[in-house]
Amino acid sequence: MRTRLLLAGATAIFAVHSASASAANIKDPWRFEVIQDKCSIRAAFDDGTYAAFSYEQVPQGTKFLALRTFRAGFNLADGEKAANISIRGKGNFPALVATSVGAGDGLQLQALSWTDYEGMLNNLASGASYRVTIGGRVMGDFPLTGSAKAIEGLRQCAGLPGGKATGSRTGVMNPNSSSRSAPPRMTQPETASTSTAKQIDRLIFRDSRRWMFNRYKAGGVHETTVTERVDGENYTIRAYYWYNGRQRGYVDVFVIDGRFDCMRYHDNPTVCVPVN
Known part of the structure; x- marks a missing residue:
């Protein structure tokens, strides 16, 4: 599965590559790498598949990255079956993934758990995990727990501003329920x-x-x-x-x-x- 996030000034790609029908477990921690000027973090699973989260520079720059706002289009193909999801939301990435049903195929992408921090990418190292199912069949659970060194490498490569955690909110999603957006952080109205x-x-x-x-x-x-x-x-x-x-x-x-x-x-x- 390849997820392309169009974030006002850059392209971010979250890709899960898996051919297994059963859930895969993460084998190696996230590692930072640069390929053809594209910086990413990558993790391997015990079935030989992998997941990656990367940022790719585009001419408009990366000003958006401090705004905690995303829009996404998901496309997943399973043999002859395909499903599409469109998700737009606001907030840190893991906490705001919505559960949606694909085109006649029952595709779901759920945020199972997360810790919501201020600052971009802090949440990637905070125990967030996803579950992908198609037609009720679990395709894989993909934790985003990563090493601080890899996350920092991605932050610097992508030109992200540094963001220290100023507070957190931890949640665990009921796998049988729909994912919901985290409540917005309120300032004085x-x-x-x-x-x-x-x-x-x-x-x-x-x-x-x-x-x-x-x-x-x-x-x-x-x-x-x-x-x-x-x-x-x-x-x-x-x-x-x-x-x-x-x-x-x-x-x-x-x-x-x-x-x-x-x-x-x-x-x-x-x-x-x-x-x-």
Whole structure:
């Protein structure tokens, strides 16, 4: 399986290469390597397969890496069967992988456990693990526990800013339940501007045209607050709105580099709808 993460200014690839139908156990710790200017960490499993997590520089640079925001497209092929998943989320990588069902094939990618730290890549060395299943069959459990030396090598190679752990939150995912996003780190809420509220109202109204059951009327946004701020151009806005008459909902709108990036609705928390 090859997962390509398009992260606003760089390409990150998380790849799990496995031909085994049974779960594989990690044999060697993560090792740092550089191949053709691409830096990565790689781990081997006892069935001869391996997993890798790498960063690849692109012309736009790597400014995104401090924002803890990702978007991903997953493609997995199992013989003649194939499944696709699209996931967008916010936060450190392991804690926010969503469980999704592939195209008719029941593919699932679950975050089984994690420790959520401030700072990029700290979580790779903190005991996070994944489980991949297809049609109910476990394809493998892939722990991301790695050596500090390998993680530091990847951080330096990718040009990542250093990030010390300022706090942690540990969780264990029930394998039989859906993965859920970790709750956002809250700063002191601040009211968003009137112009921002109007922009979000237009975004919701435009997006509502694709809704199958619910209905939204323009002007339904009635409260907007900035719930998490990285800096002046990177922050999260929560907008409360009325739909279907007087039903109340909210949407989290992620702003990256001063632009609306995606919207995550209260009733579909594992999907962040792109803002085109």
